[in-house]
Amino acid sequence: MVAAPPAPKKPVSKPAHHEPSAVTPATPTAEGVISVRGLDFHYGTKQALFDVNLEIPARKVTALIGPSGCGKSTLLRCFNRINDRIAGAHISKGQVVIKGKNIYDDDVDTTQLRRQVGMVFQKYNPFPKSIYENVVYALRIAGVKKKPVLDEACEHALKVAALWDETKDRLKANAFGLSGGQMQRLCIARAVAVRPDVLLMDEPCSALDPIATLKVEELITQLTKEFTVVIVTHNMQQARRVADLTAFMFMGQLIEFADTTTIFGAPQQKKTEEYIRGIFS
Amino acid sequence: MHAPVDPSPGGAAPHPFAKPKTHRETYEFLIRQVLRAGTYSVLLAVGLIFAHIIIKGVPVVFTTKAPFINTNFLTKLPETLHVIEDKQGKIYETSPQGSDVIKKELGGNMRSEKTISYSGGGILGPIVGTALLVLVCMVVALFLGIASAIYLSEYASHGKFIEGVRLAILNLAGVPSVVFGLFGLGIFVLSAPVLTDTPHERSLFSIPLGFTYMSFQGWDTCVLSGAFTLAFVILPVIITASEECLRAVPQGFRETSLALGATRWQTIWRTVLPFAMPGILTSSILGIARAAGETAPIMFTAALAFKDKLPWQGDSGFFGIFTQSVQALPYHIYTIAARIPQSEYSERAQYGSVFVFLVLVLMFAITSVLLRRKLRAKYQW
Ligand SMILES: Nc1ncnc2c1ncn2[C@@H]1O[C@H](COP(=O)(O)OP(=O)(O)OP(=O)(O)O)[C@@H](O)[C@H]1O
Ligand SMILES: [Mg+2]
Numbered sequence: 115m116v117a118a119p120p121a122p123k124k125p126v127s128k129p130a131h132h133e134p135s136a137v138t139p140a141t142p143t144a145e146g147v148i149s150v151r152g153l154d155f156h157y158g159t160k161q162a163l164f165d166v167n168l169e170i171p172a173r174k175v176t177a178l179i180g181p182s183g184c185g186k187s188t189l190l191r192c193f194n195r196i197n198d199r200i201a202g203a204h205i206s207k208g209q210v211v212i213k214g215k216n217i218y219d220d221d222v223d224t225t226q227l228r229r230q231v232g233m234v235f236q237k238y239n240p241f242p243k244s245i246y247e248n249v250v251y252a253l254r255i256a257g258v259k260k261k262p263v264l265d266e267a268c269e270h271a272l273k274v275a276a277l278w279d280e281t282k283d284r285l286k287a288n289a290f291g292l293s294g295g296q297m298q299r300l301c302i303a304r305a306v307a308v309r310p311d312v313l314l315m316d317e318p319c320s321a322l323d324p325i326a327t328l329k330v331e332e333l334i335t336q337l338t339k340e341f342t343v344v345i346v347t348h349n350m351q352q353a354r355r356v357a358d359l360t361a362f363m364f365m366g367q368l369i370e371f372a373d374t375t376t377i378f379g380a381p382q383q384k385k386t387e388e389y390i391r392g393i394f395s
Numbered sequence: 396m397h398a399p400v401d402p403s404p405g406g407a408a409p410h411p412f413a414k415p416k417t418h419r420e421t422y423e424f425l426i427r428q429v430l431r432a433g434t435y436s437v438l439l440a441v442g443l444i445f446a447h448i449i450i451k452g453v454p455v456v457f458t459t460k461a462p463f464i465n466t467n468f469l470t471k472l473p474e475t476l477h478v479i480e481d482k483q484g485k486i487y488e489t490s491p492q493g494s495d496v497i498k499k500e501l502g503g504n505m506r507s508e509k510t511i512s513y514s515g516g517g518i519l520g521p522i523v524g525t526a527l528l529v530l531v532c533m534v535v536a537l538f539l540g541i542a543s544a545i546y547l548s549e550y551a552s553h554g555k556f557i558e559g560v561r562l563a564i565l566n567l568a569g570v571p572s573v574v575f576g577l578f579g580l581g582i583f584v585l586s587a588p589v590l591t592d593t594p595h596e597r598s599l600f601s602i603p604l605g606f607t608y609m610s611f612q613g614w615d616t617c618v619l620s621g622a623f624t625l626a627f628v629i630l631p632v633i634i635t636a637s638e639e640c641l642r643a644v645p646q647g648f649r650e651t652s653l654a655l656g657a658t659r660w661q662t663i664w665r666t667v668l669p670f671a672m673p674g675i676l677t678s679s680i681l682g683i684a685r686a687a688g689e690t691a692p693i694m695f696t697a698a699l700a701f702k703d704k705l706p707w708q709g710d711s712g713f714f715g716i717f718t719q720s721v722q723a724l725p726y727h728i729y730t731i732a733a734r735i736p737q738s739e740y741s742e743r744a745q746y747g748s749v750f751v752f753l754v755l756v757l758m759f760a761i762t763s764v765l766l767r768r769k770l771r772a773k774y775q776w
Contacts, residue, residue: 196654201552229656239647241666252655255665301651308656 147172148193148312148344149211155188158202162188164366165208170359172311175334175343177357177374179350181389185366186346190314193217193344194231195224213311229256232305236317238297240289240304245281248289248300252308267307274340275303276333295326299333306341313337315345319352331356350390354378362386445753452750455743468517468747472703473722476515476740480506488740490515512735513701513727514744518751523705524618524721525755528697529687531622531717532629536686537679539626540633544675547634548641549663568631573691579624580695585613587620616720618706621697628692629682636678640671673770680763684756690725698726700734724752 148170155163162185170176178186191197192210195217209216217227229252240248249268250258258264268285272278277299281292289300298318305313315334319327334356337343347353353360354374361371362385370383381387414420458465477494479487481504487497498505543564551557586599588611594601598612614620644667652662699720706719731745 194654196650199650199653225656225658228654233651233654235647235651235654237647239645239651241648241651242670251652251665252657255652255655255657255661304651304655 147212147342149209150189150192151209151211153189153192153208153210154206155185155192155197156202156204156206157188157200161206162366163192166366166368168361168368168371170342170344172342173338174358175338175345175356177353177360178344178346178363179348179353179360179389180363180369182348184363186363187316188366189363190316190344190346191233193312193314194228194233195222196228196233198224229308230310231312231314232308232310233314234298234301234305234316234318237321238294238301240292240297240300243289244286245289245292245300246285249303249307251304256308271303271307274306274337275299276329276336277303293326295322295329298322298326298330302330302333302337306337309340311342313341313343315343317346317348320348327352350378362389364389448746448749448753451742451746452753455747456750465747469522469751470519471517472520472705473513473518473701473727473744474516474703475513476511476744478509478511478740480508482506488515509738511738511740513731514735514738514741518724518727518744518748520702520705520722521724521727521748522751522755524698525687525724525752527618527706527716527721528621528625528693528723529683531618532625532686533679533683535623536626536629536633536683540630540679541637541675543630544634544637544641545663545668548638549659549667564631564634567627571691572628572689575624575628576692576695578627579620579692583614583620583623584616584696586611587614589614614718616695616697616699617718618697618721619717621693621721621723624692624696625686625689628689629679629686632682632685633675633679636682637671637675640674640678641667643674644670673767676770677763677767680759680766684759687756687759688725688752690723690729693723694726697721698723700726700730724748724755728752 148168150166150168150170153163153166154161155166166189168189178189180186188197192205193212197203205218210218212227212231215222241251243251246268247254249271250264253264253267258267269278269282272281277296280296281300284291289297292300298321302313302318318334319330322330331352334343334345338358345353345356357374359372360374360377362369362377362381362383364385370377370381370386372382376382377386378390381390456465456468457463474490477489477491479489479494479497479501481487481501483504484506489497494508498508547557547561551560585597588609590604590607591610591612592607594608594610595612598610601608601610601612648666648670649662652666653659657665697720699722702720702722704719706715706721707713709715709719711718728745728748731741731748735741
């Protein structure tokens, strides 16, 4: 078993049992920030995350990298509690604090949480509906009925996703008529339509060709104007290109978390260095 | 280890792809012929059944003169057929009223008169009855079936209990349909609750509600009782098929919808069901075609061998379509084929009914295919 990693760079708060008042919206980085404190996560009897501590700053792109099966997706999926779906999945220790609130508290409504923490999946998966209906799905779910509001949100979301020019003339067309890259950008538009604070992306480009990938990457860097982005990626070039900060994970542990340039230029941990140099991948 | 080996041991190998000299080929050939023979015999049987029904039924339903369709057969209620023969050997087929007129005309010229029950007139009563039974059954079965399929596959956590429920549902499919008939008689006809001011004396018990009574006295022999019974006959098919269709919906859709802040029901209603519905409807319609053909479940619960009124012509008016007993095609066929003395006249009525029934079922099948196409086009995937 790997020894618990030394605390990453700086603003890591002490794990668990930490009085919640320590993270009040008063601190400068508190807005939109996610802080993971001493998180242990299990799939049934199998532990997938070991004492993870992480502070994700607002309006930045944070990348999670690491070898396959190290728990990147698991950690990401803890941020919007989509893991709740999986039978037996549970947290045995620690907290995930978003906007000053531990989202695993009993009084947290997951639907409200997920409206503020959007997610884009690896495989682009638009619903079998029109482009328009795809984008406004979350708004309709939230009970928005007024057409002007929906129209406005749709246009804004598509513009954010850099898809407006390509689709403005065929909003009523079925989303399945789009190309792969367009579909993934549609999924991003769909996720940002309710204007969440955080956008989680699990390998958003791995099903795309290089050109579509570049487009989506460009988009991701733009997204930080409005959102805090957390992205899981297997592609280290991609992490270098899009991420402000990078976290390296290994066997369920967070090994190192720092500026992307530090991680790729002068990693402090041996494991990180080995991975970056391609020993694991 | 992997050095080239002589491909056909014991024989000269002219080239590396030479066939090995074994019986495998003969064996393959035999298997193929057996499978083919099986398929063709099924085809033959189906062909013979259809040919038989068409050859015997078409002359009854269609005519050689315009409008080429025997409208009487499709638009009149069944009645007793009177066949009168005069002394010259001329034969008159007529209704009970018509027979008096003809007898008077012929006077002493009449040689004989035969009556054949149920074989005169038309089969409008049975057609209407079957249509009503099937429609109500469809609504009930789809509602109950889809609801339980959703519960089983989307809500219930997997475990021994749910497996047991599934097994029970599957076993339901093996219960003989006459048992369903008796079940329907006991539950729907004799003890289902009704709201009434004057509870029947055979009521099991009645609960006073203040303004009226809820009396467990059954719904009587009526469309509703029959349709509910039929619904239970086909529920296993519908539940199993619906569960399969729900399972075929990609998990990604559910996850995406939940990640967008939808509740579980919103996800099911807006994403899962639209996707699964075409499949559910197609497989259900086949089950419903089976319900249309069932005789035993409706014998005790809804159908009469003979009725001279359409359901809405009774005292209860329009709602008679739910509360009146009816005639039904399969039961009518059974009655004519097995419950009355056979003659060329009864056989005619019998095959006419069978043919009409076959056409109805065919229409169901076509509807299901068209419906699926339409829904598919709407939700292209
Ligand atoms: N639903 C599940 N049930 C049980 N174990 C799971 C489940 N999902 C993931 N795991 C396990 O948890 C560990 C972490 O998985 P996770 O999917 O988070 O890895 P990952 O870093 O995202 O890998 P990849 O790069 O291949 O996507 C793995 O060992 C995996 O086998
Ligand atoms: Mg993953």
